[in-house]
Amino acid sequence: MKPGVGIFGFTGCAGCQLEILNLEDILLDLPSVVDIINFRMAKSENLDGPLDISFVEGSIMKYQVGELKKIRKNSKILVAIGSCACYGGVQYLQNFIEKPWKIVYNDKKMKYASPDTKSLSSYVKVDYSLPGCPIDKEEFVDFLKSVLLGRKPKMKSYPICVECKLRENDCLLEKGTICLGPVTVAGCNSKCPNNNYACEGCRGPVEEANISSQAELMKEKGIDPVDLIRRFRMFTSGAKEFQEAKA
Amino acid sequence: MKTITIDPITRLEGHGKISIFLDSKGDVENTYLQIPELRGFERFCQGRRAEEMPQITSRICGVCPVAHHFASTKALDDAFNVEPTSAAKKLRELMYCGYMTYDHILHFYYLAAPDFVVGPDAPPEKRNVLGVIEKAGLEIGKEVIKHRAYGQKITAILGGKATHPVCGLPGGVSKGLSMEEVKEIENMGKSCVEFAKFSLKLFDDIVLKNKNYVDLILSDPYTLKTYNMGLVDKNNKVNFYDGKIRVTDQQGKEFLKFDVKDYYKNIAEHVEEWSYIKFPYLKGIGWKGFKDGKESGIYRVGPLGRLNAADGMSTPLADKEYKKMYETLEGRPVNSTLAFHWARLIELLYAAERTMELIKDAEITSKNIRNPVGEPGEGFGVIEAARGTLIHHYKLDKNGLIDKANLIVATTNNAGAINMSIRDAAKDVIKKGKINDGLLNMVEMAFRAYDPCFACATHTLPGGMPLEVSIYDSNKKLYRSIKRL
Numbered sequence: 083m084k085p086g087v088g089i090f091g092f093t094g095c096a097g098c099q100l101e102i103l104n105l106e107d108i109l110l111d112l113p114s115v116v117d118i119i120n121f122r123m124a125k126s127e128n129l130d131g132p133l134d135i136s137f138v139e140g141s142i143m144k145y146q147v148g149e150l151k152k153i154r155k156n157s158k159i160l161v162a163i164g165s166c167a168c169y170g171g172v173q174y175l176q177n178f179i180e181k182p183w184k185i186v187y188n189d190k191k192m193k194y195a196s197p198d199t200k201s202l203s204s205y206v207k208v209d210y211s212l213p214g215c216p217i218d219k220e221e222f223v224d225f226l227k228s229v230l231l232g233r234k235p236k237m238k239s240y241p242i243c244v245e246c247k248l249r250e251n252d253c254l255l256e257k258g259t260i261c262l263g264p265v266t267v268a269g270c271n272s273k274c275p276n277n278n279y280a281c282e283g284c285r286g287p288v289e290e291a292n293i294s295s296q297a298e299l300m301k302e303k304g305i306d307p308v309d310l311i312r313r314f315r316m317f318t319s320g321a322k323e324f325q326e327a328k329a
Numbered sequence: 330m331k332t333i334t335i336d337p338i339t340r341l342e343g344h345g346k347i348s349i350f351l352d353s354k355g356d357v358e359n360t361y362l363q364i365p366e367l368r369g370f371e372r373f374c375q376g377r378r379a380e381e382m383p384q385i386t387s388r389i390c391g392v393c394p395v396a397h398h399f400a401s402t403k404a405l406d407d408a409f410n411v412e413p414t415s416a417a418k419k420l421r422e423l424m425y426c427g428y429m430t431y432d433h434i435l436h437f438y439y440l441a442a443p444d445f446v447v448g449p450d451a452p453p454e455k456r457n458v459l460g461v462i463e464k465a466g467l468e469i470g471k472e473v474i475k476h477r478a479y480g481q482k483i484t485a486i487l488g489g490k491a492t493h494p495v496c497g498l499p500g501g502v503s504k505g506l507s508m509e510e511v512k513e514i515e516n517m518g519k520s521c522v523e524f525a526k527f528s529l530k531l532f533d534d535i536v537l538k539n540k541n542y543v544d545l546i547l548s549d550p551y552t553l554k555t556y557n558m559g560l561v562d563k564n565n566k567v568n569f570y571d572g573k574i575r576v577t578d579q580q581g582k583e584f585l586k587f588d589v590k591d592y593y594k595n596i597a598e599h600v601e602e603w604s605y606i607k608f609p610y611l612k613g614i615g616w617k618g619f620k621d622g623k624e625s626g627i628y629r630v631g632p633l634g635r636l637n638a639a640d641g642m643s644t645p646l647a648d649k650e651y652k653k654m655y656e657t658l659e660g661r662p663v664n665s666t667l668a669f670h671w672a673r674l675i676e677l678l679y680a681a682e683r684t685m686e687l688i689k690d691a692e693i694t695s696k697n698i699r700n701p702v703g704e705p706g707e708g709f710g711v712i713e714a715a716r717g718t719l720i721h722h723y724k725l726d727k728n729g730l731i732d733k734a735n736l737i738v739a740t741t742n743n744a745g746a747i748n749m750s751i752r753d754a755a756k757d758v759i760k761k762g763k764i765n766d767g768l769l770n771m772v773e774m775a776f777r778a779y780d781p782c783f784a785c786a787t788h789t790l791p792g793g794m795p796l797e798v799s800i801y802d803s804n805k806k807l808y809r810s811i812k813r814l
Contacts (some may be wrong), residue, residue, distance in 0.1 A: 094391070095388055095389060095390050095391035095392075095394070096390075096391040096392065097388075097390075097391025097392075097394065097492045097493065098391070099391075100391050100392065100492065101492060104478075104481060104491070104492075106474050106475075106477075106478045107474075109474075110474070171388070172370075172373075172385060172388045173370075173373075175373035176372070176373055178373070215388065215493055216391065216490075216492045216493060273489050273490050273495075274489055274495045276489060277488070277489030277495050277496065277503055277504050278503040278504045279489065279495035279496075279503050282384060309378065312377065312378060312381075316381065316384075316385070317388070
């Protein structure tokens with residue numbers, strides 16, 4: 083029997099689910115190794131379960147908690163995909179702000195409640211996390227292969243800098259830009275620095291990230307501490323380590 | 330008259346919800362398209378470094394991140410008083426053509442084609458991309474996937490990644506092109522031109538040669554006589570990346586032509602309490618409710634809006650197809666909502682031809698890709714997203730932080746028209762309380778032609794959109810609810 087897979091989306095931009103559809107050639111082979119039981123974005127007939135693996139994208143708003151719990155109940159393995167599912171995503175920034183709709187709609191009374199958005203693990207047990215904004219397609223495929231072969235998927239325990247150095251990119255940190263490469267978990271093959279763009283930490287903190295030393299280093303380079311905090315609060319402001327960053 | 334506020338509006342997220350209200354006779358009185366979620370982008374952008382905006386706003390949408398990325402970058406050029414280098418502009422536009430290619434292929438083949446190729450009355454389980462491949466053949470399916478991937482690859486070569494790219498900087502781009510990359514893009518671009526020609530022929534064979542489809546396209550419930558809007562170049566030809574915003578009237582005559590800096594003099598937004606989406610309209614005409622015609626300020630954007638607002642295409646093959654569409658559908662403007670699909674394919678051809686023009690440009694490998702920025706101020710950026718005109722407007726403080734941000738998103742521009750199209754389609758299928766079984770799909774077809782992106786989540790691929798239709802009787806009591814996931 084092929085393992086049953088579900089791919090779900092909550093609050094986010096749907097980019098991670100799309101990345102799965104963007105697998106192109108591999109996509110056509112997927113049905114020969116897994117049974118896609120539920121993938122609302124890609125097919126019309128979808129079942130609740132049972133599911134061997136669920137990939138869940140997006141952050142969770144309060145009214146979505148029940149739906150998420152149902153998926154958890156029906157799944158052997160639940161995987162959070164993307165920064166929204168892992169850390170609450172860019173919209174987590176909203177949790178730092180009061181009554182956003184007031185400013186938006188000139189106090190006109192709207193029917194809907196205040197948004198409140200959190201990561202999956204705030205509500206259910208998450209077995210694995212594939213972070214990134216969006217997820218890395220290759221990392222997703224590697225992960226799936228491991229699970230299908232019955233191996234325990236290996237999560238990266240080193241920072242982006244390792245990948246970046248291997249590609250012999252010029253160090254953006256040394257040029258004095260706020261690059262979060264040293265504290266961000268690898269797995270994207272340093273896509274942004276490869277394009278001459280500083281790492282924005284979208285994959286979240288690496289194990290034992292030394293945030294304070296990064297802050298020191300940036301200060302030495304003359305970076306405004308407020309800018310540094312701002313950088314930590316971008317796509318993964320829900321990550322505890324980044325949230326607690328002090329400058 | 331309502332004036333536009335520079336206060337942040339907010340990008341919407343969530344599934345489409347349509348409420349249909351019946352009168353005492355059981356006929357349709359009104360319909361409401363609601364978007365009940367809010368993510369709050371413009372608000373949490375306040376106080377951010379302006380340079381972060383192309384990254385933050387691209388997260389609004391996983392389907393069209395490139396559009397936000399560059400609308401934002403262009404607003405930054407303006408806000409930092411810097412003109413990008415000529416090579417940088419070309420690199421941006423080249424990357425943009427890659428995005429248009431993959432996005433238009435996605436919409437036509439995955440979302441729209443099931444209705445036309447498989448048929449609007451086919452059972453829902455057949456009305457998806459697999460049904461399309463079944464009918465058109467596996468070889469065609471492979472071509473579709475291949476060329477969508479080409480669009481993505483072109484975007485990724487320049488942007489580092491296709492989804493949420495890192496490329497635009499105020500005054501330029503972060504990276505240039507190598508000779509090998511030029512070769513690679515050229516090969517893909519060539520193939521895309523052929524594929525776009527093939528797609529138009531497919532449309533011709535399957536849709537235009539079928540009288541039933543042509544009748545459907547020209548039928549009343551799918552016709553709206555609104556104003557049209559789109560970016561045009563100096564010759565009034567369609568341009569995705571740059572130009573002036575042009576509005577044409579119901580006769581196809583130029584009604585307005587303005588620089589994005591003047592958008593708030595020309596566009597205002599109407600708020601309805603039942604939806605998070607705002608309804609923009611032409612300020613000079615005014616908000617007259619959900620009505621079409623010369624007296625109502627509602628306008629349409631997107632592929633058909635763009636073609637209607639322009640005098641032609643700047644590339645030869647696409648221009649020929651442009652003329653053919655207007656000859657076939659009895660002159661400009663075309664007011665048939667379903668002609669959005671045809672216009673989209675003409676634009677697919679234009680994107681491919683334009684890719685070839687740009688990649689052959691001697692300047693495309695130039696290393697002069699960025700100009701230094703000036704003092705921070707106010708900035709406006711406009712671009713044609715696949716779904717229509719997209720405007721970013723920022724006010725920066727003296728430290729270069731975002732003081733205020735306002736975004737007018739492509740789908741928002743179409744919100745009024747979409748609401749009307751849904752109403753007209755519903756009126757056609759619901760009579761005396763009798764609900765035709767084809768209701769859901771007929772309503773969906775009206776909705777789908779615009780390629781709405783209320784949320785990327787609503788941007789469902791094959792088959793049904795997550796859509797809930799609730800029908801209420803004259804006492805506002807729920808009469809019937811149909812949900813399709």
